[in-house]
Amino acid sequence: MNNALFDRYYLSGIAPDFTLTGSGYSNGGNTLKDTLDKFFDNDSDPSTDYRDAQANPVLRPYLPPGKSANDVVSELDAADGYKKLGAYSLIDGAFNVNSTSIPAWEAFLRSNRNLAVRYAQGSATDSPSNDTPFPSSASPSDPSAPASLTTQAHWAGLARLNDAQVNDLATRIVEQVKLRGPFMSLSDFVNHRMGTLNNETSYAGALQAAIDLTSINNSVHSNAGGANPDYSSPYMPGRPPASTLSASTTNIPGDLTQADVLLPLAPRLTARSDTFRIRSYGEVRSLDGNNIVSTAICEAIVQRVPEYVDSVTNASDNEPWDEAINPTTLVESSSFNDINKTFGRRFKIVKLRWLSPDEI
Incomplete structure (x- = not known):
């Protein structure tokens, strides 16, 4: 799925x-x-x-x-x-899930910081208050309507993270990337590990595992009422063994889940990078080879684009949507260009500049 x-x-x-x-x-x-x-x-x-x-x-x-x-x-x-x-x-602005940069994940998670979210009831909105919202739906229910209850703020409304919580989550995500990566696809990143049972990776995907290893949902589980399972087993923190019921507050609006994080961020996620920074160095030496007469350093921004390297030969069978290997049968396409089978998508230089020594 x-x-x-x-x-x-x-x-x-x-x-x-x-x-x-x-x-x-x-x-x-x-x-x-x-x-x-x-x-x-x-x-x-x-x-x-x-x-x-x-x-x-x-x-x-x-x-x-x-x-x-x-x-x-x-x-x-x-x-x-x-x-x-x-x-x-x-x-525009794709983010590679294999990143191990905590500041990069932190900035990405804060993409919606200070964004007000309109409630389903009328024109009321959730106050930004310098936090980052992760609503489970486009129009969450107003926790103050129709009446204010002690636990209602968790069973309605949405999850919002302050900057310290975002930093904590980003740190935990990087830990999971290092533990499980590199991810070869987005489904590999989203899903829990299949196959041989492993207590660290088999019970949740990277994002959910990262959330469970933080204290983000502690107040929800303790204040929203309902039953809570015993998490003291040797299984990954936050994930009870299969024989134990999950917390009855799991997946309520105030409980942050992997799905809530993916909802606003998934459109920008990718499992690979398509834009690269390449630097090249060249030098000229004296005739005897003992002295460097001149040096030059350039920097190119190279981007992979959808079309293949050779779009002319067998043009009708080498369009961007044609595939060298049938993904269903895994059989090689007989009509696909050999050059494109070897080199794949076209790269183009989108920017080139010369660098001074103090920029290195």
């Missing part, structure tokens, strides 16, 4: 703009092509850009060399266009 959701499925948000009326849903005459035209700036209105398409906000349009916006819109407006959208959009 995790492989299907996190590695084989692509949620772009690009669809006709529907509104809910008294008679049901209506697109008001808007079509998929209208939305695609907005996303790829293929309309005649200079005041609009890709954000007006209301697609997944982390996506940016991408036009490969040799293809116009009109070409791409025509391809994606076809019956099989949904299979091809990933080749014509890029993620």
Whole structure:
């Protein structure tokens, strides 16, 4: 299931703009092509850009060399266009789950810091108070409505983390990455370890394990009421043995879970990096080879793009959505270009600059 959701499925948000009326849903005459035209700036209105398409906000349009916006819109407006959208959009600010940098994870987890969350009841919102929200739904229930109860704040509302808690969680996540990584896919990162039973990795995925190793949910488990299991077993802290019931407060709105963390952050997650910083050094020596006459150092930012290295030979069988190996049967594609089988996706230099010695 995790492989299907996190590695084989692509949620772009690009669809006709529907509104809910008294008679049901209506697109008001808007079509998929209208939305695609907005996303790829293929309309005649200079005041609009890709954000007006209301697609997944982390996506940016991408036009490969040799293809116009009109070409791409025509391809994606076809019956099989949904299979091809990933080749014509890029993620802005993707985050590699294999990172072992605590400050990087801390900054990533705080992406929504100070964000107010509107409750389902009317116009009331949850106060930011310099914390980072992780609601379990887009419109959580207001904990103060209809009446204030001692435990209701945990059974409604949402989980918010202060900066110290985010730092603690980031530290624990890095511990899990070092313990379990490298992750070869997002499902590998999200899921618990399969196969031979291991007390540290078999009972929860990396994120849930990291949460359980913090004290973030302590107040919820102690103040929200209900039953709590005995966690003194040799199993990983926070994960009871299979014969023991979970806490009855598990998964209530105030109880932070892996799913709550993934909800706002999953669109930017990746198990690999596609942008690299490469530095090169060169020098010229005197004829006798004893003295360095001149040196030069350059830095290039190199980005991997969706299309393959050779998009000309057998062009119809070497499109970005074609695969060298059939993922279902694991049989090599006979029509796939040998060059592309060997070298894969194309890399392009997006920035080049010369460095001075004091920058090294």
